[in-house]
Amino acid sequence: MKFSLLNLIREGLSGNMGWPRQWRTPEPKAAYDVIIVGAGGHGLATAYYLAKEHGIRNIAVLEKGWLGGGNTGRNTTIIRSNYLWEESEALYEHAVKLWETLSDELNYNVMYSPRGVMMLAHTIHDVQVTKRHIHANRLAGIDNEWLSPEEAKAFCPILNISRDIRYPILGAALQRRGGTARHDAVAWGYARGADRLGVDIIQNCEVKGINRDATGKVTGVETTRGFIGAGKIGVVAAGHTSVLMGMADIRMPLESYPLQALVSEPVKPLMPCVVMSNTIHAYMSQSDKGELVIGAGTDQYISYSQTGGLHITQHTLDAICELFPMTRRLRMLRNWGGIVDVTPDRSPIIGKTPVEGLFVNCGWGTGGFKATPGSGHVFAATIAKGEPHPIAAPFTLERFTTGRLIDEAAAAAVAH
Amino acid sequence: MSMLRTPSGGRIDRTRALRFTFDGRLMQGHQGDTLASALIANGVHLMGRSFKYHRPRGPISAGAEEPNALVTVTRSGRSTPNLRATQIELYEGLAALSQNRWPALDFDIGAINGLISPFLGAGFYYKTFMGPKALGSNWAWTKIYEPVIRAAAGLGRAPEGPDLDRYANRFAHCDVLVIGGGDAGLTAALEASADGKASVILCDEQAEFGGWLLNSDGAWLGETLATLASRPNVRMLRRTQAFGYFAQNFVALQERLTDHLADLPEGTPRERLWQVRAGEVILATGAIERPLAFPDNDRPGIMLAGAAETYATRYGVRPGTRAAIFTACDSAYGAALALKAAGVEIAAIVDIRLKPDPALAAQALEAGIAVHSGTVITGTTGGKRVSHITIGKLQPDASVRGADQLACDFVAMSGGWVPSVHLFSQSRGKLRWDETLNAYVPNITAPGQKQRSVGACAGAFSAEMRGAFNGATPVPGDPAKVKAFVDFQNDVTARDIRLATREGMHSVEHVKRFTTTGMATDQGKTSNMNALGIVSEALGKSLPEVGLTTFRQPYTPVTFGLFAGQARGDLFDPVRKTPIHNWAVAQGAAFEDVGQWKRAHYFPQKGEDIHAATNRECRLVRGTVGIFDASTLGKIELVGPDAAEFLERVYVNNWKNLGVGRCRYGILLNEAGFVIDDGVIARLAPDRFHITTTTGGAARVFAMFEDYLQTEWPDLKVWQTSITEQYAVIAVQGPKARAVLAPLVEGINLASEAFPHMAIREGRICGVETRLFRVSFSGELGFEVNVPASQGRAVWEAIHAEAIKQGGGAYGTEAMHVLRAEKGFIIVGQETDGTMTPDDVGLGWAIGKAKTDFIGKRGLMRPDLMAAGRKQLVGLQTLDPKVVPEEGAQITAEANPAPGTAALGHVTSSYWSETCGRSIALAVIANGRARVGEVLHIPMPGGAIAVTVVAPVFYDPKGERLNG
Amino acid sequence: MLLIHCPYCDSNRPETEFRNAGAAHILRPSDPATTSDAEWAEFLYLRENPKGTIAERWRHVHGCGRFFNAIRDTVSDDFAVTYRAGEPRPGTTP
Amino acid sequence: MAKTLMAEPPKSKPRLPNDAIAWITAAPPLARFIFRGSPEAEAAAGSAYGLAFPKALNRAASIGERGKPGARVALRIGPDELLLIVPIAEGKAVQTALETATAAHPHSLVDISDRHTGFALEGPHAADLINAGCPLDLDERAFPVGMVTRTLLHKAEIVLWRMGPTLFRVEVWRSFAPYVEALLEEAAHDFL
Ligand SMILES: Cc1cc2nc3c(=O)[nH]c(=O)nc-3n(C[C@H](O)[C@H](O)[C@H](O)COP(=O)(O)OP(=O)(O)OC[C@H]3O[C@@H](n4cnc5c(N)ncnc54)[C@H](O)[C@@H]3O)c2cc1C
Ligand SMILES: NC(=O)c1ccc[n+]([C@@H]2O[C@H](COP(=O)([O-])OP(=O)(O)OC[C@H]3O[C@@H](n4cnc5c(N)ncnc54)[C@H](O)[C@@H]3O)[C@@H](O)[C@H]2O)c1
Numbered sequence A: 001m002k003f004s005l006l007n008l009i010r011e012g013l014s015g016n017m018g019w020p021r022q023w024r025t026p027e028p029k030a031a032y033d034v035i036i037v038g039a040g041g042h043g044l045a046t047a048y049y050l051a052k053e054h055g056i057r058n059i060a061v062l063e064k065g066w067l068g069g070g071n072t073g074r075n076t077t078i079i080r081s082n083y084l085w086e087e088s089e090a091l092y093e094h095a096v097k098l099w100e101t102l103s104d105e106l107n108y109n110v111m112y113s114p115r116g117v118m119m120l121a122h123t124i125h126d127v128q129v130t131k132r133h134i135h136a137n138r139l140a141g142i143d144n145e146w147l148s149p150e151e152a153k154a155f156c157p158i159l160n161i162s163r164d165i166r167y168p169i170l171g172a173a174l175q176r177r178g179g180t181a182r183h184d185a186v187a188w189g190y191a192r193g194a195d196r197l198g199v200d201i202i203q204n205c206e207v208k209g210i211n212r213d214a215t216g217k218v219t220g221v222e223t224t225r226g227f228i229g230a231g232k233i234g235v236v237a238a239g240h241t242s243v244l245m246g247m248a249d250i251r252m253p254l255e256s257y258p259l260q261a262l263v264s265e266p267v268k269p270l271m272p273c274v275v276m277s278n279t280i281h282a283y284m285s286q287s288d289k290g291e292l293v294i295g296a297g298t299d300q301y302i303s304y305s306q307t308g309g310l311h312i313t314q315h316t317l318d319a320i321c322e323l324f325p326m327t328r329r330l331r332m333l334r335n336w337g338g339i340v341d342v343t344p345d346r347s348p349i350i351g352k353t354p355v356e357g358l359f360v361n362c363g364w365g366t367g368g369f370k371a372t373p374g375s376g377h378v379f380a381a382t383i384a385k386g387e388p389h390p391i392a393a394p395f396t397l398e399r400f401t402t403g404r405l406i407d408e409a410a411a412a413a414v415a416h
Numbered sequence B: 001m002s003m004l005r006t007p008s009g010g011r012i013d014r015t016r017a018l019r020f021t022f023d024g025r026l027m028q029g030h031q032g033d034t035l036a037s038a039l040i041a042n043g044v045h046l047m048g049r050s051f052k053y054h055r056p057r058g059p060i061s062a063g064a065e066e067p068n069a070l071v072t073v074t075r076s077g078r079s080t081p082n083l084r085a086t087q088i089e090l091y092e093g094l095a096a097l098s099q100n101r102w103p104a105l106d107f108d109i110g111a112i113n114g115l116i117s118p119f120l121g122a123g124f125y126y127k128t129f130m131g132p133k134a135l136g137s138n139w140a141w142t143k144i145y146e147p148v149i150r151a152a153a154g155l156g157r158a159p160e161g162p163d164l165d166r167y168a169n170r171f172a173h174c175d176v177l178v179i180g181g182g183d184a185g186l187t188a189a190l191e192a193s194a195d196g197k198a199s200v201i202l203c204d205e206q207a208e209f210g211g212w213l214l215n216s217d218g219a220w221l222g223e224t225l226a227t228l229a230s231r232p233n234v235r236m237l238r239r240t241q242a243f244g245y246f247a248q249n250f251v252a253l254q255e256r257l258t259d260h261l262a263d264l265p266e267g268t269p270r271e272r273l274w275q276v277r278a279g280e281v282i283l284a285t286g287a288i289e290r291p292l293a294f295p296d297n298d299r300p301g302i303m304l305a306g307a308a309e310t311y312a313t314r315y316g317v318r319p320g321t322r323a324a325i326f327t328a329c330d331s332a333y334g335a336a337l338a339l340k341a342a343g344v345e346i347a348a349i350v351d352i353r354l355k356p357d358p359a360l361a362a363q364a365l366e367a368g369i370a371v372h373s374g375t376v377i378t379g380t381t382g383g384k385r386v387s388h389i390t391i392g393k394l395q396p397d398a399s400v401r402g403a404d405q406l407a408c409d410f411v412a413m414s415g416g417w418v419p420s421v422h423l424f425s426q427s428r429g430k431l432r433w434d435e436t437l438n439a440y441v442p443n444i445t446a447p448g449q450k451q452r453s454v455g456a457c458a459g460a461f462s463a464e465m466r467g468a469f470n471g472a473t474p475v476p477g478d479p480a481k482v483k484a485f486v487d488f489q490n491d492v493t494a495r496d497i498r499l500a501t502r503e504g505m506h507s508v509e510h511v512k513r514f515t516t517t518g519m520a521t522d523q524g525k526t527s528n529m530n531a532l533g534i535v536s537e538a539l540g541k542s543l544p545e546v547g548l549t550t551f552r553q554p555y556t557p558v559t560f561g562l563f564a565g566q567a568r569g570d571l572f573d574p575v576r577k578t579p580i581h582n583w584a585v586a587q588g589a590a591f592e593d594v595g596q597w598k599r600a601h602y603f604p605q606k607g608e609d610i611h612a613a614t615n616r617e618c619r620l621v622r623g624t625v626g627i628f629d630a631s632t633l634g635k636i637e638l639v640g641p642d643a644a645e646f647l648e649r650v651y652v653n654n655w656k657n658l659g660v661g662r663c664r665y666g667i668l669l670n671e672a673g674f675v676i677d678d679g680v681i682a683r684l685a686p687d688r689f690h691i692t693t694t695t696g697g698a699a700r701v702f703a704m705f706e707d708y709l710q711t712e713w714p715d716l717k718v719w720q721t722s723i724t725e726q727y728a729v730i731a732v733q734g735p736k737a738r739a740v741l742a743p744l745v746e747g748i749n750l751a752s753e754a755f756p757h758m759a760i761r762e763g764r765i766c767g768v769e770t771r772l773f774r775v776s777f778s779g780e781l782g783f784e785v786n787v788p789a790s791q792g793r794a795v796w797e798a799i800h801a802e803a804i805k806q807g808g809g810a811y812g813t814e815a816m817h818v819l820r821a822e823k824g825f826i827i828v829g830q831e832t833d834g835t836m837t838p839d840d841v842g843l844g845w846a847i848g849k850a851k852t853d854f855i856g857k858r859g860l861m862r863p864d865l866m867a868a869g870r871k872q873l874v875g876l877q878t879l880d881p882k883v884v885p886e887e888g889a890q891i892t893a894e895a896n897p898a899p900g901t902a903a904l905g906h907v908t909s910s911y912w913s914e915t916c917g918r919s920i921a922l923a924v925i926a927n928g929r930a931r932v933g934e935v936l937h938i939p940m941p942g943g944a945i946a947v948t949v950v951a952p953v954f955y956d957p958k959g960e961r962l963n964g
Numbered sequence C: 001m002l003l004i005h006c007p008y009c010d011s012n013r014p015e016t017e018f019r020n021a022g023a024a025h026i027l028r029p030s031d032p033a034t035t036s037d038a039e040w041a042e043f044l045y046l047r048e049n050p051k052g053t054i055a056e057r058w059r060h061v062h063g064c065g066r067f068f069n070a071i072r073d074t075v076s077d078d079f080a081v082t083y084r085a086g087e088p089r090p091g092t093t094p
Numbered sequence D: 001m002a003k004t005l006m007a008e009p010p011k012s013k014p015r016l017p018n019d020a021i022a023w024i025t026a027a028p029p030l031a032r033f034i035f036r037g038s039p040e041a042e043a044a045a046g047s048a049y050g051l052a053f054p055k056a057l058n059r060a061a062s063i064g065e066r067g068k069p070g071a072r073v074a075l076r077i078g079p080d081e082l083l084l085i086v087p088i089a090e091g092k093a094v095q096t097a098l099e100t101a102t103a104a105h106p107h108s109l110v111d112i113s114d115r116h117t118g119f120a121l122e123g124p125h126a127a128d129l130i131n132a133g134c135p136l137d138l139d140e141r142a143f144p145v146g147m148v149t150r151t152l153l154h155k156a157e158i159v160l161w162r163m164g165p166t167l168f169r170v171e172v173w174r175s176f177a178p179y180v181e182a183l184l185e186e187a188a189h190d191f192l
């Protein structure tokens, strides 16, 4: 049934008994054309576009837990495309363009809310780096503009622009098309969309091994629900990528760290946009329900624990209270962690691997939610054609050998 | 005293009346009351409105688990939203406001939402608000729907001004941390501390220790508290919730220090964060009662039976005059008797169980209370307060028949008890489903967490806590037609949860997120078990198969300020100041932040802006002499017979051939081959070097060296010591530099032959020992005076006085940047960004060509680092000399590049050069060195700026001025 | 905040005194010039990143200053053992 | 008397809001060195210093009274790292003596007299006050008199030496000293 106001009313009047399942709970088949490992936003989007745009319908998405339960379900949902390098600009802008019509595309309101993302500059060095981004983005046709402290405050009235604070705000970059979306809705929207196109989404099915034939080509996966065959496997497992690739004897340039986020108790609207500060490390927005959604840092050690240290939370809330002094009496409602897979240059890896039939899409680290539609779109093309989509082409594994890094870290320090 | 007060008993101080207001209405309570108990005593149950439907709500609990009675408390410039009335201790003058209502709590326009609730079921917003497409995809959502939804969001209002309170922090260690001070916790604390040795911390979130014991007046509690208080090895923390349980027995506690006081003491922190590392943790957090999910179970006046009992016995207040009891658990019989004893009329006990304990039933009957077994409440009526219930009898086929009405002004319900396993779960312990308790109990402790649970939180229930029910209670007719609330605050009903499962949300995590059950400010303390029960029934799976959502910190919401603690203002991050800082302040300098350091940016004289001041400062250096505070530069003293060998291995340059008394500019790479730091290194003795690093790189470089020394080359006999803060560094630059220093220096011949460029001498200046470098970051004759930091200011002042005599003066970092750019000297972090090789920035010459290895050498040989077309450092001159391009601006071949054109490079540094009488810029450009002479463009919104590519040296290319 | 046993100080110290320094037992090739690009990339970037037991380096930077190694479970974050730099990984033959 | 070894009389303005908690006294100018080297070098240096260096890591050795000739402090803050503190007037002589004695053994002796500021914190709540920002266990069983270590006071690194049950000496890099003092002052509000 189509999601619409009309159907909402009709169903409301008849006790909401007619809504169909958003996705099935199928039993795994013996084999598929393509297996996607990981039902996060990226994996589900990949399956969706494979089915929709490449006519491959015999697809399974295998998920060890519940779909959307990875980083997709635990991120602070910041969306923007004002990255520095041309390769990144193309990738993230591709995603933003898809975000703009995604609710219609999926017939699922993903609540994409381009309310503006403001990135603060606190030092002269910040100003230089920020302006470099702005100029680069403008050349690429990506909106990003410089705001004076007063303009920044006009855009976000609760910002503390006093000159007397420890790291006064010298200005900000604003991407007006940047914003947020509802994380769960993105996963669910893609899941529903893929399911309707015939994709089997199989939850509670953990991949335990990747099988190969004598020539080294993949033949399928061992799972907690038995062997499932496929000639093509796309691993889209975020923090668990190293574990999965290890099953095919591939070591990855990845480290997995816990990244934390937290929400406040819901309060009446006070925060109209997204604000990020790389220098004092804090970022915040307010959800449509009223909680302040706050991103914290990663722990310094590799961990799969999905929790993090108290001092990391503390450090973030220090910074939040500096930037927004009136939040100091508000209260933290819930604090959680996700496991992010970080590459040496803080850019993702999308493409083929040394093992034939095995594809990987990972390394999104602390900032891949924003790329979800674009990532799925280019990865689907890559899997379908066996060749990298042009936008994905620079994001190969080989770049770590040649040295052709796409170093967003060197340029910006943080990449949410 | 109010009619609802019991004549005696309880723990309130009846001799101390306290006045307070709720929404401006003046009322009275007693010392020992909570806001909730005092309001109830005043006949007020309507304390809040629910989140979505704005339904009128009263408290269902008497403690931390409260979902409904949330208020804002204001006092002397402070305002705190979303506090639970059940936890707010009453004080004289307390002022509370209700929330999430407009215009008033008992007349709230938002309640209209209740009328259209059929259309606002779980996940409704995902299904609509998408069109009309004709207006453009997402247009209506962003312009109409979302703003409306957002405007309605939230509970309380955030305060407007900054927080006037301070927060304290305390790290603590103890042998045993006991969390929860009820029967179980007190007993555990007594045992743990008995030997007089083990250090014990006992905490409880409530104002008094005792937990459930506070509902009876046994003598044991008083005696035990006295015993514990008398033991020096016990620290007792009241009003202290344990909110987070982290790895390796690290537990965070929040202690509330002043919120309960009528007069706020000056300066005392409002709250204290305890970060406790415990040898052993004993969890004694008790149990929470679960509500029953029956139709219209959310009217004010409907509360948990244990809470009703607590109000009557502990707070001496009757929640009403006539109660109906609805239960699945024996403890409600006790509650009924206690209420009866407190003077409440009991309409009936409605027991969902077919066969309640006969002894209890007999006891009730004896007390004159009717017991209806196998009976459920099928509905309630009443506006702002419950007035009637209807009851029906369970039939063998699980249907319900009959609709007897009973009048009552409150309902006490009990679905049984749920062990408080929140902290156990946070500690990553594994739970086990207990059939008999119908609840989860602690099972396997996580590694590294020495810990045990005792009392009710371990599932050690006393006999009267027997019996429990999960899910929605049976109703006559269509369950989809009734509103049986599960999550009160978020307005999640049983039918919402069933809808979620019908839509394919089979994971309990999906149900949670789709319906938002358990996501409110109470985090599902009272709702989770019923939600699970409903899912279990809807899916036909057992409860343990359904599983649980994750318990996360905090146990109850914790103030941001508590986390931030002292880190406010200047304490947010250390402010590092050089020994010369205060002099610069006195001169009216403007400062910039560089890492944690404050650096003098420029020294404006009357009427000067940054440009005028910088121009003047540059003229001083080029014309006469300028002095500059370079103390923040990182400095390392490297000593040992292998010192030169070590440098040889880490820096790209040759070091073994550096003579004693000489300096060299060093470049440091990472193993990948990219420039990460630079600085001048002086050889003081065959085995002693003085290394300088960038200001920002100081700690990083030191750590990197230590890493190689300790782990790669432990055989090298060389040690490093940070001397960054040992020395104040004063750069003296300009043709008159020698003249400035000459009168002050002893034992150093400043003449060029004796003391050439890139040399170091030791001697005295102003009578103080100095390491005097002859180096130049300005291109002029230059020295850098290193003196012990304590002498920095005095020596600076002496040098400054000499400089003034020579017509010179101080300059700041801005002028320093301009001067070095005129010479094409790079700044690591400005010309480089972690992607540049030495060759890229024109420093290929520095690499020791014969060296077989150094850090980064192999990295430099990787294909992309040797590829043609890399970006290279060049100079730029704008065709219009007055135009100063922006740093970071992009450079293209064409003036009007098509959108999406790749840039050739970007401007890294750009200034007005007073010396050159024109603007100058440094840039990195693909193949830049081969482009010298080409005209390129910097496209800007107001039109492109044309630039000529030039060599990156704008002034004195032959370097003649170094000789002064 | 983890609690880490420094094998030099021989005491348990709070994590904030330490800096994690990545994977342990990664040897810098003795003659980098002879390594292939792939080998160099492996040295620079390829890491085990295990879910389970990890051998990692820490530096007691705000303490005794020493680098040392630790065996930790990356799921529970519990440390099995810490040992001095240069000592072989416990359970392996040197 | 250990108490005054490094301390000066209290500054005129009490640094903390309440003297009953603890008080801060600034140390006079002192000569300080970092000594790092082989065990042989250490042994040679120790005898020249006139005070055997503490063998165990994180232990202090000291003799004499502040300002009086011959006063010596040796703090082992790393396995091969000693912080030596002597009266300012003896700095040069000590440096020469140590260099002479250790000439035959590889080592590093670096003057860092001005890198640090030092002060004493004394009073019934001294340990609690430090625990406002320092996560160490300062119970005397865990941190006995004579123990010294580098550690953190919130966001600043310090060297913390327990000279008595309620007497601590803090050494801190000079630019962090104002932060450390302000932090303690702020934290002292918790004891009002
Ligand atoms: C706290 C936090 C804040 C963040 N904030 C932002 C932000 O503001 N903006 C932004 O753009 N990005 C942000 N990110 C990053 C973003 O969340 C991720 O990059 C993105 O969601 C990754 O999506 P994914 O689909 O690749 O991974 P996931 O959603 O993690 O999906 C991977 C899936 O693979 C499954 N899986 C793993 N192993 C196996 C196996 N063996 N078998 C089967 N299935 C398996 C997992 O269970 C998981 O469901 C944040 C991340 C976190 C943790
Ligand atoms: N209706 C009844 O009869 C009934 C109901 C419940 C308990 N009881 C009795 O109480 C006994 C249980 O005693 P108990 O000690 O296990 O529980 P308890 O409820 O008496 O005490 C638990 C204490 O822990 C505190 N607490 C909970 N979470 C906390 C946290 N995160 N931080 C700080 N404090 C926290 C609570 O404030 C409470 O004071 C039972 O054996 C039974 O006899 C009776």
Ligand SMILES: Cc1cc2nc3c(=O)[nH]c(=O)nc-3n(C[C@H](O)[C@H](O)[C@H](O)COP(=O)(O)O)c2cc1C
Pocket (backbone or CB within 6 Å): A073, A074, A075, A076, A077, A183, A263, A287, A289, A291, A293, A306, A333, A334, A335, A336, A337, B518, B519, B520, B523, B549, B550, B552
């Ligand atoms: C953007 C965003 C908003 C959230 N808002 C809430 C909230 O209002 N209440 C809540 O309890 N949790 C909220 N959460 C957190 C989830 O409950 C949960 O903690 C998170 O998805 C991680 O899952 P886990 O805690 O089950 O591991 C939010 C999460 C995200 C990503």
Ligand SMILES: [Zn+2]
Pocket (backbone or CB within 6 Å): C006, C007, C008, C009, C010, C060, C063, C064, C065, C066
């Ligand atoms: Zn140590």
